[in-house]
Amino acid sequence: MTTTSRSQKALFLALNIVLLVLFVFPLFMILVNSFKDRVDIVRSPLSLPAEWSFKNYSEAYTTMGFTSALLNSLLITIVAVILILIFSSSFAFFLVRWKWRMNNVILMMLIASMIIPFQAIMIPFVSLFGNLHMLNSKWSLIYFYLGFGISLSTFMYHGFVKGVPKEMDEAALIDGAGKVRLFTQIIFPILKPITTTIAILNVLWIWNDFLLPSLVLVSPEDRTLPLSTFYFFGKYTSNYGVAMAALVFSMIPVVIFYIVMQRQIIRGVVEGAVK
Template identity: 70%
Template sequence: MMSGKTGKRILLFIVSLLFLAVFIFPLLMIFLNSMKSRLDIVRDPLGLPTELSFVNYKEAYMTMNFSHALMNSVIVTVLSVALIIVLSAMLAYFLVRWNWKINNYILMILVSSMIIPFQAVMIPFVSIFGDLNMLNSKWWLAYFYLGFGLSLATFMYHGFVKGVPKELEEAALIDGAGKFRVFGQVVFPILKPISTTLAILDVLWIWNDFLLPSLVLISEEDRTLPLSTFYFFGKYTSDYGVAMAALVLSIIPVIIFYLFMQKQIIQGVVEGAVK
């Protein structure tokens, strides 16, 4: 029996290594090619660089105006995630605690909207909001992310709010707290596991998103990191070395975010799964 268990563990370890190699290989190729010249990439894209050079990183940093694009991405991501979490939690709390008949229809509409892909509304989206002069602004982009992210977040919060004991809210109301204070100081802290999970999902989605910013942000001043990286790929020529360096620069903030937040991320995902 021991030998059978040992064989299964070895097999599981080998399979895990294979999956790790599959996921690491693209990232490794991006990093290695970011150290190569354009000629070296064309000759041997899968090979090691003949010499380590950071010229591509310097050129990418200057060309894409990295610090400005990074600030735009941070503003859009932080503002969008904060709006989605706070407003969707408040909406879910309202739908659960206020027993109005229309609330069931509101939740049904929100859930149904998740079925519609963004590509189906992309053209009317640009046409309508373009006529309203609501494009070409990172502030409006955060508002659009709120609209597209509210449905899923409200649906996930809805189930968690049902599990919050009403007695806690009633005790706070007896002590003189208002509805907003009850939500902010009693209910919302209990929702921390699902809030953490949603924050992770939304940060990864918004930070890496290209399609919606490409439709909304037109001027160079408001470009996010994915948009700034895309412009290294021209119609007739592409400087892959500089483009790979730009991709690495775009990935670094997410890695730093994970390193600082990995404890909260793992805890939030585990508690969310248990719930």
């Protein structure tokens, strides 16, 4: 190994260590400060707690209604992601296999819709659906996630479906399979790599989303985990210790999800990239 190659490896390692510290340090500070009281956090936020106490966790669990918020987040995330996968995959299959003139226009409209930021339509969105009495409901929020998430998911599925040989469709139809059976039993299983990738992206987006639920969900019993942690920050005062504990509670399900699905996540991303 030459001196230049060793220097490059050492530089690469040092850069990775710096990036690791930059990413891990905020999480570490949240965890450390969750064991402090408010005075200690304000006085010395970077120091370790003089006395490790779980008082913030018990208070956060009760105040934020952790069980209710967790169930709301799980319900909204699971149902919304399943609907996005079903509708976007079947829609992409339709756009690819049925050569209608309008299909390219529809695809361009889906791509164009991804360019428009949600903040630009936030006020008319609330005004319109508020007049239709579609706010303050978990099911309305799921419907909105389907609308906002289907464009990117369909676009990703569209590129993957184009790589599936059309001869498979013809062989299945000759064997007597209908179009619904063709998609559900033959095409959709082939889309597993990209389905895993799209599911991961949507789970992380919906689970961590704050803006859309804050506009739609008003009742405390319907709050998701991100909404529940927000209410520890008031206009004139903030209970930082309890808020940090609430943030730790919010991160635990995501960490468990990643640990359980780690192999599938890596496999799905790699296979999707190779395809």
